[in-house]
């Protein structure tokens with residue numbers, strides 16, 4: 001019998017069809033799964049995120065064992081646990097005399113470097129749970145001046161056949177955003193997402209996490225799916241009850257309504273409990289059955305085969321250097337409000353509070369509230385990146401970094417977005433009901449009561465004038481600014497400077 005090989009399964013690789021498992025031999029090889037303080041504290045991950053990963057890993061290990069695999073599983077509270085991935089791999093290798101390790105490409109550059117440095121014969125297999133491989137994305141990107149998501153998305157529609165009628169997109173259009181981006185109505189009785197009461201495994205893990213990780217965020221109430229069966233139920237529930245209004249409510253924000261019509265499926269997708277194609281097929285089926293409008297199905301499928309695959313392609317194409325991107329030279333510390341929620345700004349306060357309590361905020365909260373504010377305030381993108389990687393249930397570097405550094409902070413100098421996603425308070429007022437109960441006044445442009453987004457928006461444009469004034473998508477904003485009375489502009493800049501000074505002093509704004 002040849003020597004056993006180690007088959008590494010990471011906490012976000014919980015898919016029975018994982019490439020490393022497909023390449024392994026259950027009769028010969030040993031699956032290695034390891035919980036560790038090292039991974040749990042590489043950034044201060046939200047307690048719900050740690051609990052989700054540990055619980056889902058424990059369930060997955062049991063399923064593997066039931067399917068006939070030998071699994072060496074290192075629990076966090078096992079005294080023999082070396083507490084880092086590398087230590088545990090080396091311990092298992094020496095226990096069984098293994099000289100080789102098979103793994104699926106990890107979603108973090110740091111982990112890849114650690115694995116490649118192991119004193120073992122390491123084979124890294126492609127992660128083919130995605131619809132577009134690194135090589136296919138590189139071929140698509142080759143020779144293009146701009147890597148715009150929309151063109152990539154159309155190719156993915158053609159390639160998957162999703163929402164296609166022959167060669168043409170269903171409904172004659174690729175994109176129905178004109179029908180989306182609506183304000184959400186207050187007071188509607190929205191179907192709440194399916195949440196899952198913790199079972200014994202999750203309960204045990206929650207107690208462990210509460211005892212060991214004093215990180216931002218509350219571990220309970222915990223309702224995330226931790227098994228594939230639960231994740232499939234969550235998908236079916238979303239498709240039946242919230243998908244019909246997903247398109248219309250996609251960009252809306254409402255005080256006290258954290259979920260609106262969102263799917264909450266990102267974490268299940270990112271740890272491998274669901275596959276992107278099966279999720280999109282379920283959504284397409286609902287549309288073909290006449291149960292959901294095309295704008296909802298298209299808007300949802302675009303997020304998965306478009307944005308999700310696209311950001312992963314960017315992460316792979318740009319490599320580890322991307323993590324240090326800072327095209328705008330921003331260096332301010334992350335405001336304390338991102339951790340303690342202390343602010344008079346209703347929108348920011350709501351986003352941070354629900355992030356703390358639920359490990360969740362939807363895309364527009366991440367992009368146009370917390371992201372927008374950090375960008376306008378000139379926060380160091382590395383600090384913003386660390387915050388987003390820490391606080392969300394679905395945060396994994398391959399998806400978080402391009403969204404944060406690229407889409408949200410424009411730190412990559414325009415690889416992901418042709419212009420920065422910045423807005424004044426008017427956008428937040430249009431898309432939400434936060435401004436009604438805010439400590440600032442969205443209609444005020446200067447002075448003590450002026451919405452900080454109003455002040456910082458113009459200050460951002462002013463300080464980055466040389467870079468953006470010739471951007472055709474921003475020219476109109478500069479014309480508007482230039483037409484304002486010189487005295488008014490000076491007041492805006494002075495008030496913005498005062499606000500930034502208060503942030504620098506660590507004062508709540």
Ligand SMILES: Cc1cc2nc3c(=O)[nH]c(=O)nc-3n(C[C@H](O)[C@H](O)[C@H](O)COP(=O)(O)OP(=O)(O)OC[C@H]3O[C@@H](n4cnc5c(N)ncnc54)[C@H](O)[C@@H]3O)c2cc1C
Nearest residue numbers: 262263264265266303307308362363367394395400403408
């Ligand atoms: C600054 C910033 C950081 C982000 N960090 C993450 C992250 O760490 N992990 C993550 O999965 N998403 C991230 N996103 C994208 C998006 O906000 C989340 O995928 C979404 O909010 C998850 O909630 P949901 O499952 O209810 O999504 P829905 O609104 O229901 O969308 C459906 C699915 O589409 C996918 N999706 C939607 N938008 C994106 C996107 N921009 N990039 C990739 N996939 C997308 C997700 O898989 C999501 O589950 C980030 C966005 C921003 C602006």
